[in-house]
Amino acid sequence: MRLGLVIDLDTCVGCHACATACKEWNASSPVSGPLSDYEPFGAEPSGVWFNRVRHYELGEYPASKTINFPMSCMHCADADCVTVCPTGASYKRDDGIVLVDQDKCMGCNLCAWACPYGARELDTASGTMKKCTLCVDRINDELLPPEERQPACVLACPTHGRFFGDFDDPASEVSRLTAERGGFGLMPELGYAPVNQYLPPREPKTVIAASDVKALLERGLASLASPVIRR
């Protein structure tokens, strides 16, 4: 088994619902304890999150595109965060989920240094490392209705841009989507074999022809012409 997420960069609108749903569910997680907040009502609120959404701009205005980019643990097949751990607190389950045993962690930060994606955050209140559990306390909970046995982030996504499943099963939705849409893992050159896959933005739809673009440009309407060029 190789459990993980597919994240659709085409439909993600960057609303942070996945991140806040994650924070809400895992705040009382039996797996990793509370996600501490520091000065939550102070001047500079901060805290531990498993999932963070960042926003990037590609190209330059007017021919630019915004990419919303949620990132959490990739549950790498070859996870250096596990091998560098000196205490055995970090471990990988048979189903592929990477977890931290909060009772064993000594808070040395080495796993966070070994993770290229910033998936691990030290909780300075507990002195231990915290990370995405893939909602292991949801996906295996047989008291939940089957359709709710998914990570909180997947259930919360309002644009249906997140999918959960087993990448070792070629018939699963995540495997199918990855194959169909050209899904990719982040920074494969580092050799961690990240399991989570990102679906690139879809090709833009043809709205006007390139010849019309030229006409629009001649009329000084570059902003109308820019995002819709197609060969």
Add this chain to the structure above:
Amino acid sequence: MKPSLSIIFFTVSSGAGLGLLALLALGDLLDQALPSDALMQGIAVALALVAAGLASSVLHLAKPANAWRAFSRFRTSWLSREAVFAACLFPVALAYGVLAWTAEGGALRALAALGVALLAWAVLVSTAMIYASLKPIRQWYSAWTPVNYLLLGHWSGAVLLLGLARAHAAHERSFGWLAGVLGVAALIAKIGQWRAITAGARDAPTLERAIGVPKYPNEYSNKYANKYANEGAQPPGMTMARARLFDVGHSHGTFLTDEFGFVLARRNAVALRIAALSAGFGVPAAWIASGATNAAVAWLAAIVCLAGLLAERWLFFAEAQHTVRLYHGAPRT
């Protein structure tokens, strides 16, 4: 990377102590042993440096109560190996010290000396490999890292050893040459590492690679679109687009920005490199060349050397750029 003072002190202090221990033991094996009292002093200073370093490293832990568990993953973790080797080093070094104190000769003392040298090297290499095995930090993920840790530890250890030798008027010439050779080798390694970091900037990971832009469809009209359309040519597509951080998604600092966000001003980097070279190498080299036998001057030279290496180690952290910085908007590492 955030220059963490506890780790900087640990690696410099332990490095010097381990270098001194290895050289003392090797000198013994190669028939260049210091007199008994000098050897005892040397072992005491070396073990004090290593112990102070290890104590400092515990300060880095967020939950030191679990530190004892660090002995449990010897097979995979360099940090665990470092802990195990360091724990083994102390009894062996103490046994060697007792044998040296009783002026015992023979095979047992040689065996203890060999054990001290091998364990000192094992700790030094393990410490270095903690950093050299981290793929997300290109400045560390290199053979230069263990070479530097080994040579800088032995260089500072050799300065201490020469101080002892001169104070006791024993083997001054051979240890003087040893210190000189190690100093030149360490200097070459340090400058080589700095040059490799600069040269590696060409192939450094970029923000575009980090978020997979080359995997995006080629149909997207990027910044050249209008120009290309005007010329009747095809735009190069989204795969070629430059990316920039639009919004980082958090309002204040996080663990990630605190740990990986440190930015070193170029001006400070140059000043610190000059300080590291002049204090870490220049001052002790002048002392070696001067032939001064005064114990106070020897201590001063050693302390200035260690201060220079502290600046060097601070730079080792400050100049290291983790790939997490890319996701926070750095164009390259």
